[in-house]
Amino acid sequence: MALTDTFIRHVKHSGAAAGDKHSDGQGMFLLVKKTHKYWRMSYRWLGKQKTLALGVYPEVSLAQARKLRTEAREALAAGIDPSQLKRETKANKVHEAANTFEGLALAWLAMMSHSRSAGTQEKVAAWLKHDLFPYLGKLPVALIKPRDILTVVQKVEARGAIDSAHRIKQVCGQIMRYGVAIGVVERDVTADLRGALISVPRTNFAAITEPKQVAALMRSIYGYNGHFVAVAALKLSPLLFVRPGELRSAEWLEFDLDAAEWRIPAAKMKMKVEHMVPLARQAVEILRELHRVTGHGKFVFPSFRTDDACMSENTINAALRGMGYAKEVIVRLLAGLTLSN
Structure with missing residues (x-):
């Protein structure tokens, strides 16, 4: 039986993982999933079963989906694969735009x-x-x-x-x-x-290379009375040698504290290659303590406003300002420690 606008508007997802199919005839059906309702058309091409995406309801109405079905069937009758025709049409539109x-x-x-x-x-x-x-x-x-x-x-x-x-x-x-x-x-x-623009002026920040400077910063961090999560991030920075953004977006699933390893997925890395960070004993101790506070969520350093996002850069900057340091100090600390080793 053909679908109706009323049925499509009110039909709900049953909970099935693959979604629920509701046929409109001639191969077209409505695929109802948890968040969206998709128009699809099944057809055979060169002996193989294929599926053509016709759009998402309500952006594509029932009438529009039926029009697209008619066009697809006309293409089949003319010996043209509707999926290939759709790809070529999209490519032509991109080219024209x-x-x-x-x-x-x-x-x-x-x-x-x-x-x-x-x-x-x-x-x-x-x-x-x-x-x-x-x-x-x-x-x-x-x-x-x-x-x-x-x-x-x-x-x-x-x-x-x-x-x-x-x-x-x-x-x-x-x-x-x-x-x-x-x-x-x-x-x-x-x-x-090439060479037509003014050269970018280079600003060299003094790296923290003297042990006394490092010691002063570490004492400031360990004596800071700010938010526990922000303090933990500051304590871990000189122990992990990662970019501030990589640290802030760390997720608990990336850590194996028993093996003392943090594996940063390739998608998060600038070079798109997985990076393994060995964890010092002190880093593991900080992380275990932190896990008791934030381990129920996704992020090691969650936002103070929502568990669905990581801590903002401003949180770290505010903590550093509160200790009397500029926001670049962590980057300079890491550079200095690298130079001194």
């Missing part, structure tokens, strides 16, 4: 969302929106010249943001190389801008 710099940049940004942090994505999106799109967004990407990009980054330079200007040029280069890969531009024109 990428004809402007804005279209290409947004396609590249979406592609990169799976391989880098949300914070980096937000920063790059802001550069695109505020610095690049107002000047380059509507230009046909194939007609963009080195001078067009140089003009934009020099505007960033003019406001004193030298490092951002270099990073924005790098972003433009990544976008253009993506355009080369999908065939909408011939070459990365930013290669012609």
Whole structure:
């Protein structure tokens, strides 16, 4: 029996792991899962059973799903695989959208969302929106010249943001190389801008290399009366030699305290390779004590507001300020200890 709008609107997930299928005929069915309702169509192609995704309800209505089913059956009648036709149609739309710099940049940004942090994505999106799109967004990407990009980054330079200007040029280069890969531009024109920008001024922070300086910092940490979780993070920093962000996002499932090991998944590492951190006896003791407080949750250092997120960078910065240190002190401490070994 054919489905109705009323039934689709009110049908609930039964709890089955694979979801519940409700047929509308001619191969199309509604797949009801815990969080979403999916339109699917089963068909045979070259003797094999295949499934075509038609969309998600309610974004795709019953009428729209039936229209997509009709188009898929017409493709089958014409000897065309509907799944292959869908892929080609999507690729053509991406190609057409990428004809402007804005279209290409947004396609590249979406592609990169799976391989880098949300914070980096937000920063790059802001550069695109505020610095690049107002000047380059509507230009046909194939007609963009080195001078067009140089003009934009020099505007960033003019406001004193030298490092951002270099990073924005790098972003433009990544976008253009993506355009080369999908065939909408011939070459990365930013290669012609090498040496055209003001050099980034280098700021050297004095590393903590003297034992007395290290001892003073450690005494400050162990004498700090702040939140227990923040203090534990500060105590562990010089024992683990990891980036502050890697420490803050640590999860209990990554630790084997009996084996004195912390295995950071590849997805969290800059080089995308799993990293094993051996744990000193002092680190294990701190972690065991901390486990009694936060071990019920996912994160070793949970946010003070919710257990669903890790502790923010501001928490550590505030603790350091309370002890009279700048926020870079942990990074400099690690650098100094490395130099002194």
